[in-house]
Amino acid sequence: MANDMATGEVRPQTDDAEALLKEAADLESRATHKERQARADWCSSEGAVFLERDADTCREKAAAKRAKAQQLCNPGRVTPQKEECRG
Numbered sequence: 001m002a003n004d005m006a007t008g009e010v011r012p013q014t015d016d017a018e019a020l021l022k023e024a025a026d027l028e029s030r031a032t033h034k035e036r037q038a039r040a041d042w043c044s045s046e047g048a049v050f051l052e053r054d055a056d057t058c059r060e061k062a063a064a065k066r067a068k069a070q071q072l073c074n075p076g077r078v079t080p081q082k083e084e085c086r087g
Contacts, residue, residue, distance in 0.1 A: 020069040024062040031058035 031054075037043055038051035 017069040017072040020065045020072070024065040024069070027058045027062035027065070031055040031062070034058065 034051045034055040038048040038055070043051065
């Protein structure tokens with residue numbers, strides 16, 4: 001559950017996950033558009049390199065957002081950290 005400290009409202013984290021998934025889809029769309037531009041006849045080979053690099057960056061960000069959304073939807077699947085022993 002995500003809490004809004006200002007209003008005291010409690011809402012499920014799936015709202016945040018849905019927003020992350022939407023952002024990831026937007027990034028994927030942007031990456032596809034950049035790849036299309038890189039393959040266009042009017043695009044120089046130098047420009048294509050930058051567009052393809054931008055597309056890769058968009059895809060990496062989309063993957064990170066999807067992973068974060070997956071974590072929010074399935075919090076029990078996170079690998080537990082080792083507890084520190086204090087004597």
